Amino acid sequence: MSEVIHADHHDDHDHGPAKGLKRWLFTTNHKDIGTLYLWFSFAMFLVGGVLALVIRAELFQPGLQFVQPEFFNQMTTNHGLIMVFGAIMPAFVGLANWLIPMQVGAPDMALPRMNNLSFWILPFAFGMMISTLFMEGGGPNFGWTFYAPLSTTYAPPSVTYFIFAVHLMGASSIMGSINIIATILNMRAPGMTLMKMPMFVWTWLITAYLLIAVMPVLAGAVTMMLFDIHFNTSFFNAAGGGDPVMFQHIFWFFGHPEVYIMILPAFGIVSHIIPAFARKRLFGYTSMVYAVASIAFLSFIVWAHHMFTVGMPLAGQLFFMYSTMLIAVPTGVKVFNWISTMWRGSMTFETPMLFAIAFVVLFTMGGFSGLMLAITPVDYQYHDTYFVVAHFHYVLVPGALFSIIAAVYFWFPKWTGKMYDETLGKIHFWLSFVGVNVTFFPQHFSGLAGMPRRIPDYPLQFADFNMISSVGAFIFGLSQVFFLYVIIKSIRSGQPAEGRSWEGAKGLEWTLPSPAPYHSFTHPPVVKDEEVLG
Amino acid sequence: MREIEQMKHQFMRTLVGMTVLLLTGLAAADELNLRVGVTDISRQVYDLHMIIFLICVAIGVVVFGVLFWSVFNHRKSRGVEPATFHDSTKLELAWTIVPTIILIVMAIPATQVLIAMYDTGGEDMSIEVRGYQWKWQYKYLDDDYNNTLSFFSVMSTPREEIYNQSLKGENYLLQVDEHLRIPTNRKVRFLITAEDVIHAWWVPDFGIKRDAVPGMLNELWTIVEEPGIYRGQCTELCGKDHGFMPIVVEVMPEAEFDAWYSSKVSLDMARQETIGDALTHEELMAQGESVYGTYCASCHLANGEGVVPVFPAIAGSAIAQGPKGEHLDLVINGVAGSAMQAFGRQLDPAQLASVVHYQRNAFGNDVGDMTQPQDVINISNGQ
Ligand SMILES: [Cu+2]
Numbered sequence: 001m002s003e004v005i006h007a008d009h010h011d012d013h014d015h016g017p018a019k020g021l022k023r024w025l026f027t028t029n030h031k032d033i034g035t036l037y038l039w040f041s042f043a044m045f046l047v048g049g050v051l052a053l054v055i056r057a058e059l060f061q062p063g064l065q066f067v068q069p070e071f072f073n074q075m076t077t078n079h080g081l082i083m084v085f086g087a088i089m090p091a092f093v094g095l096a097n098w099l100i101p102m103q104v105g106a107p108d109m110a111l112p113r114m115n116n117l118s119f120w121i122l123p124f125a126f127g128m129m130i131s132t133l134f135m136e137g138g139g140p141n142f143g144w145t146f147y148a149p150l151s152t153t154y155a156p157p158s159v160t161y162f163i164f165a166v167h168l169m170g171a172s173s174i175m176g177s178i179n180i181i182a183t184i185l186n187m188r189a190p191g192m193t194l195m196k197m198p199m200f201v202w203t204w205l206i207t208a209y210l211l212i213a214v215m216p217v218l219a220g221a222v223t224m225m226l227f228d229i230h231f232n233t234s235f236f237n238a239a240g241g242g243d244p245v246m247f248q249h250i251f252w253f254f255g256h257p258e259v260y261i262m263i264l265p266a267f268g269i270v271s272h273i274i275p276a277f278a279r280k281r282l283f284g285y286t287s288m289v290y291a292v293a294s295i296a297f298l299s300f301i302v303w304a305h306h307m308f309t310v311g312m313p314l315a316g317q318l319f320f321m322y323s324t325m326l327i328a329v330p331t332g333v334k335v336f337n338w339i340s341t342m343w344r345g346s347m348t349f350e351t352p353m354l355f356a357i358a359f360v361v362l363f364t365m366g367g368f369s370g371l372m373l374a375i376t377p378v379d380y381q382y383h384d385t386y387f388v389v390a391h392f393h394y395v396l397v398p399g400a401l402f403s404i405i406a407a408v409y410f411w412f413p414k415w416t417g418k419m420y421d422e423t424l425g426k427i428h429f430w431l432s433f434v435g436v437n438v439t440f441f442p443q444h445f446s447g448l449a450g451m452p453r454r455i456p457d458y459p460l461q462f463a464d465f466n467m468i469s470s471v472g473a474f475i476f477g478l479s480q481v482f483f484l485y486v487i488i489k490s491i492r493s494g495q496p497a498e499g500r501s502w503e504g505a506k507g508l509e510w511t512l513p514s515p516a517p518y519h520s521f522t523h524p525p526v527v528k529d530e531e532v533l534g
Numbered sequence: 535m536r537e538i539e540q541m542k543h544q545f546m547r548t549l550v551g552m553t554v555l556l557l558t559g560l561a562a563a564d565e566l567n568l569r570v571g572v573t574d575i576s577r578q579v580y581d582l583h584m585i586i587f588l589i590c591v592a593i594g595v596v597v598f599g600v601l602f603w604s605v606f607n608h609r610k611s612r613g614v615e616p617a618t619f620h621d622s623t624k625l626e627l628a629w630t631i632v633p634t635i636i637l638i639v640m641a642i643p644a645t646q647v648l649i650a651m652y653d654t655g656g657e658d659m660s661i662e663v664r665g666y667q668w669k670w671q672y673k674y675l676d677d678d679y680n681n682t683l684s685f686f687s688v689m690s691t692p693r694e695e696i697y698n699q700s701l702k703g704e705n706y707l708l709q710v711d712e713h714l715r716i717p718t719n720r721k722v723r724f725l726i727t728a729e730d731v732i733h734a735w736w737v738p739d740f741g742i743k744r745d746a747v748p749g750m751l752n753e754l755w756t757i758v759e760e761p762g763i764y765r766g767q768c769t770e771l772c773g774k775d776h777g778f779m780p781i782v783v784e785v786m787p788e789a790e791f792d793a794w795y796s797s798k799v800s801l802d803m804a805r806q807e808t809i810g811d812a813l814t815h816e817e818l819m820a821q822g823e824s825v826y827g828t829y830c831a832s833c834h835l836a837n838g839e840g841v842v843p844v845f846p847a848i849a850g851s852a853i854a855q856g857p858k859g860e861h862l863d864l865v866i867n868g869v870a871g872s873a874m875q876a877f878g879r880q881l882d883p884a885q886l887a888s889v890v891h892y893q894r895n896a897f898g899n900d901v902g903d904m905t906q907p908q909d910v911i912n913i914s915n916g917q
Contacts, residue, residue, distance in 0.1 A: 136842075138844075149731055153871055243750075244732055244749070280620070283622075309769075310745045318645060325637045329633050332629060333630060342608065343600070346614045347610060348610045361601065365594070371590060375582065380651075384770060452777070457696060457707060459706055460704070
């Protein structure tokens with residue numbers, strides 16, 4: 001068997017990628033699979049974005065104008081699910097596929113066939129989930145956190161499809177993570193010791209462990225739901241002796257690490273881009289690694305800060321308040337290190353750098369509101385209001401999403417062999433920057449003023465903020481369509497890029513020609529300190 | 535060089551100016567900030583909120599100040615050569631320890647306020663708050679937790695306002711048919727729970743919020759000094775009409791409250807006496823329409839069409855046109871494991887009879903029989 005694979009391998013080594021559709025269906029190449037992941041996540045990003053615009057259109061003015069409440073709830077739910085599981089997570093996996101083999105000096109991922117499977121599960125999972133919107137009774141309408149019993153006893157009939165889709169996404173994530181861990185631990189070039197690994201590789205190694213730890217928990221939660229719905233169990237049904245609050249504990253035991261799954265790789269990306277454009281080595285590499293590890297550890301002991309209002313004993317509230325506040329320390333270390341990297345560097349501000357700096361500033365603002373939310377007695381006032389909506393959108397949009405966009409611009413020349421159009425890139429940045437702030441900044445105010453989240457209509461005092469927010473959302477949405485245009489235009493007619501496409505870019509991937517060869521390193525590269533440590 | 539110095543000054547001035555503007559702006563405009571509220575707890579919460587917020591602003595000014603300073607000055611276009619430092623144990627220690635100290639400074643008042651909030655017990659009266667899809671029920675309890683008075687509180691904003699067919703009133707979406715009333719200066723304990731899904735009961739001006747979870751009793755308390763009407767909303771997604779189940783609490787001077795309470799209890803008793811009396815078709819239809827509008831229309835819709843298949847239509851329904859006993863039984867006992875509640879525990883026999891009569895004779899249903907309160911009483915007594 002292994003000989004057969006070996007022979008195959010030599011085959012496509014000689015001939016390059018297969019032609020046509022087959023290339024994409026049967027590919028085991030990390031770059032092709034990375035490309036598939038990235039385009040898939042972009043497609044999901046647009047779908048999720050359209051749902052968000054439906055929400056913002058309805059909330060433009062008080063009163064019900066465009067959609068009914070039951071449809072509105074499907075929009076908020078699917079917007080959240082699609083953005084989290086369909087856009088952000090697959091985009092990071094796509095980046096991991098493209099970059100990790102190149103950055104550790106390997107020819108490909110360790111488990112290429114599983115790699116193919118973990119991608120090709122996703123279109124089916126999301127096809128199934130999105131199809132529920134067209135079923136009788138509608139799709140999931142219980143929020144992306146799907147609290148029982150709203151998601152069990154009171155759910156629309158399509159919930160079973162939703163459960164199955166979540167299982168598939170989980171399987172895909174677990175396979176992807178196993179692959180990433182196997183690649184990082186086994187396929188590093190000689191001399192690439194753990195403490196010389198690029199930050200993106202480090203953050204993904206830790207993220208992959210988080211995923212393997214928590215995706216089964218999510219699978220457990222939805223399986224219990226399935227049993228409650230179809231087999232008369234009462235895990236979450238109080239009338240049968242179950243406990244709806246247990247659902248939340250299980251969900252957030254998955255869900256809190258999940259939010260770090262969506263931000264740790266972003267930390268990695270920014271830790272590459274800032275040194276490159278500051279032309280200065282990353283400040284405090286070792287502390288950066290330890291900070292990521294501490295954040296990952298802490299992420300397992302803070303989950304109930306999502307549940308301060310659920311009714312816990314005082315001691316429990318205090319424990320989760322303190323542990324949550326602690327996360328600010330390693331997060332602060334990262335922000336300080338990035339700023340120290342910029343300090344006395346020799347900076348230029350190409351598009352990836354602009355997105356990275358915006359990331360540092362706006363993510364930190366999301367961190368501040370996070371710290372405020374950690375303070376239990378005031379969290380009672382913020383909880384489930386638009387203040388929370390503003391908070392998590394600040395860490396996820398100018399946080400996770402901006403880092404992904406920055407990564408796309410940064411590594412675009414390496415992937416395609418072409419430079420993107422810098423002017424268009426900058427226009428895209430400024431549109432996105434303005435759009436994101438106009439959308440989400442006013443939501444802090446509507447939240448403080450008392451507007452609950454997930455409502456299709458609102459009292460009159462919230463009208464001004466919502467109108468501004470909606471305008472911002474449409475600016476932001478259109479600027480992402482513009483992003484698509486920039487990318488396609490650059491793929492078609494960009495200027496040829498050099499191997500080291502940026503003056504200050506360091507790392508093994510930049511020692512390869514652009515575009516990178518189909519099999520990255522067929523012979524292990526020599527790992528030089530000045531290259532990998534920047 | 536002069537130019538750079540000038541730019542630096544300009545930059546710092548703008549930064550400071552903007553911060554001051556932002557802060558005064560925030561302090562001046564109420565609607566941009568958390569409310570101070572009307573209870574001791576809500577004021578403590580507000581102060582805590584301001585402390586944490588100002589600390590965050592201060593940290594932000596320093597951190598972003600350094601960042602933007604660097605962005606302005608350490609540019610390649612200025613001919614700056616990159617420095618080569620990349621590590622400093624002292625700095626790393628400093629920015630681990632200093633934030634930890636700041637966090638401890640924040641945690642102390644936070645712990646104090648939280649402990650104050652958990653000071654339950656010693657209450658003067660207790661009220662059970664029960665969330666339903668999409669209304670609240672309030673039960674006044676005596677010392678032995680017997681129910682002495684109870685009623686539902688349902689949003690009273692007309693559909694026409696929601697659907698933009700008429701002008702929206704001042705308290706759009708924040709008005710109910712019956713306020714929860716409590717006296718001033720008495721410690722009121724709320725026992726919070728839910729009948730179907732999870733809801734959350736929040737009165738921002740009191741600084742209190744708690745989830746209403748089926749099968750669980752949560753505790754909250756408040757003491758309000760100022761009479762007034764205070765409004766809030768359900769804050770846990772609870773289905774279709776989550777946005778339409780407001781909370782309105784009317785705080786009354788103690789004497790006024792006591793008078794209201796005893797008159798309410800005696801009115802209730804008087805109604806019990808005549809509850810079984812037979813009604814005419816017209817009376818049944820009139821009362822039925824109003825009960826239907828308040829209690830049934832959120833799911834089955836005002837025109838009886840429902841939201842198929844989740845909420846079945848009443849128009850043309852086999853049950854609403856079938857035997858009276860089965861129809862009554864379904865409405866009184868609900869359908870276990872579905873959103874159809876057991877209305878026998880929410881409505882009195884006259885209301886139940888009239889809504890069932892109405893369903894059988896409206897929306898094109900034309901059964902033509904009479905449903906009387908006595909039918910309901912018979913079924914409830916197991917006959
Ligand atoms: Cu509710």
